[in-house]
Amino acid sequence: MAENQGPMDGVTAHLTIREGKGSEAVEFYKKAFGAEEQLRHLADDGKRIMHSHLKINGGSVMLNDDFPEYTGGISVPAGVTLHLQTDDADKWWERAVAAGATVRMPLDNQFWGDRYGQVVDPFGHHWSIGGPVKE
Template sequence: METTLIPTLAVRDAPAAIDFYARAVGATEVSRHVVDGTIVHAELAVDGARFAVKEADPTDPQTPALLTLQVPDADTRWDRVRAAGATVVFPLADHDYGYRQGRVADPYGHRWIVSQPL
């Protein structure tokens, strides 16, 4: 088995967040575990990369995260996240450190860097 790291986003209204991530970054749901009607773990995939979403609770409160989504076409993904309702923090632009990047805030308090190597 190889080591993997799967970030988990604790959010308020996990079903709505899963829908948002599907529209915004093209996430597909891999698995969902529900206890007493509450999503305790839903694994999502974006082009093979994985992350999880769960309902925030006293054990795992909603805390902000910064995620970098590196893609082959930043402009297309940028348009998609904006159309889904993400708020621009820094506009998409070419940077002298070799990446085309922009930063958005999702409705759940998390920031996403959309990134493409130049």
Template structure:
């Protein structure tokens, strides 16, 4: 019998686990669009579907799986969209945004300097997942953010200066 070492949790994490129609293709896309590294992948023998893929974008981890509708695992494409947004904070959001668009993402909201102090924009990948890409530009207090927000026309989403 082989002895195993018990797993220990050293830090609390929250890792998105996203379902994609054609996960193999999606993994390649995330590598191209965001520079993701594939850390590990498992496919179901005989079936070939990805049951687990562990990816990292500069240390930010996320998991990708194929759709498993027979178990309730549906992609945004099957559901007609997703209420979840993946938020990626990077050093140079302009470069990451441009690379993601070139790879095939669609712009939902163009990059702009936002009232909360970040340069921020929103993309949708070819698999229906929304990605907010941002770079912090100013550290603002909650009160400063409220003041900035009061000058914004929110009818346009996150707003532009009034």
């Protein structure tokens, strides 16, 4: 893992992963979105992730496992979509689907001038992928 890259500006997504699958999520994001893990801190149990910092497409995403002993257990994620604006939406799309993402909205040329679609990762988080229109 690379060293911590220092402070971040703007808004950073912070995902909580249910059922102790934080490490699986990190591996999925590496495969699906080319994530690079910058930093990881484990809980005292040596298994669950207290904090992971990922870089995806130039931006940061934070991640941790749920700790139901403190939170009471979280529900399935809903109401938030993480967007990836890319140089080639088809390439990013194909990689995400091959890694196990489920299609929510098929990738297609959209009226607003992007090639755009949405997937759901195996942990319930929604992702949109956009890029230049393909002729």
